Amino acid sequence: MNDIDPKALFRLSVLGPLVSRERLSRGELQQIVRQLAQQEYAIPGSRRRHISEKTLQAWYYAWRRNGLGGLSDAPRTDTGRSKLPEPVQVAVLAAKRENPRRSIRQIRLLLEAAGLVPRDTLSRCAVHRLLKAHGISRIAGPDVVPEEKRSFAAEHAGSIWYGDVMHGPTLSFGGRRMKTYLVSLMDDASRLIVHSAFCLSETALDIEGVLKQALLRRGVPKTIVVDNGAAYRAATLQGICARLSMRLVYCRPYAPEGKGKLERWHRTLRDQFLAELDTTHIRELADLNARLWAWVEQVYHRQPHSALGNQTPLLRYQQDLPRIRLLGPLAAQLDELFWHRVARHVRRDGTVSYQNRRFEVPYELTGQTVMLVVDPHAGTVVRIESQTGEPLGAATALDVVANSTRRRRRAQPEPVTVTHATTPGPNLLELVHQRHYHEEG
Known part of the structure; x- marks a missing residue:
């Protein structure tokens, strides 16, 4: 059978x-x-x-x-057979064997120059299949060295964190079906999940929110390795890392092996967490994250890991606690480090907009472009700055009802300075008056 x-x-x-x-x-x-x-x-x-x-x-x-x-995949009927004419096959194989470092492009140019094939008629795929069938498709030679890839691990916890986003389940929140995304940060040496959370998008703001919690819980890493996605390229994330002296490293495009440990974590989460998730208990995103954090702390962090010599991620991480750089005094300033600055034009009524809300700023700034210093996670405007960073005052939420009874400051006319000349100058009306009546008379 x-x-x-x-x-x-x-x-x-x-x-x-x-x-x-x-x-x-x-x-x-x-x-x-x-x-x-x-x-x-x-x-x-x-x-x-x-x-x-x-x-x-x-x-x-x-x-x-x-x-x-x-x-089932149907086998190719032309496997092992080339459609190229026999003389062309002989010439292709001879050219490759004569100089194994020749690329397909060089072989095509060589055969065209020799008059064996018309220009732009030799199929690149046909040449590749022919060379592969004869086991000589790879470029060989002393100058061609395959890229070296070796398994590695950070020596100490807190040296390298990996960041990535996984597509999560689609769930019903408030009667609406919504897609979720899992944003995670993992410590390389211990495989500890420094923080992870399901979000409703995969923007830079979501990533910064997870990073902020990770810093509060697990200290400051030396390096964070992420992919090349636009969210990780955001200037705000780069600024946060620079202010905390964290090196932000981007994996090369199409090289997922650079974050293989996080890929393994995603597989574990699918097999152990998502497979057991009872969505009847999930009413909002907070319910989902509460179960995620409980599972991470009580199950994942306490399971022996073969790559750690059967230690648990939590125990391996705790061994390096004296080496981990804590926030220390920076903890009190952490919110400020995550503030964003956005440019806004002050309207004629002295207000600016942020996230579909209006805020009042000093009325003297009307018509100017200012920088709003905002807490993006709280959705609030902290203060107003000039484009060079100078403080310009506070911003308060617009209260149109209170403004209806507020005493307004009236514009004061600029004082007019009267200069008494010793000799009065000509007056247009008097000159016209004199000329008119003199002509009539």
């Missing part, structure tokens, strides 16, 4: 809600496919977590036609 293709079994399990139905009503196929496309999967042989609606439909119709066998 032939073994069943594991990929076919996986695809069949994904299509379960569809293949288990004897009949689908009008529009039901699209509805179920759309729901399946929104879920996350552990796809064999892939780092992706989602499957497109188009792919799901193709799998479904393949299953309808050929059953489980239709869900």
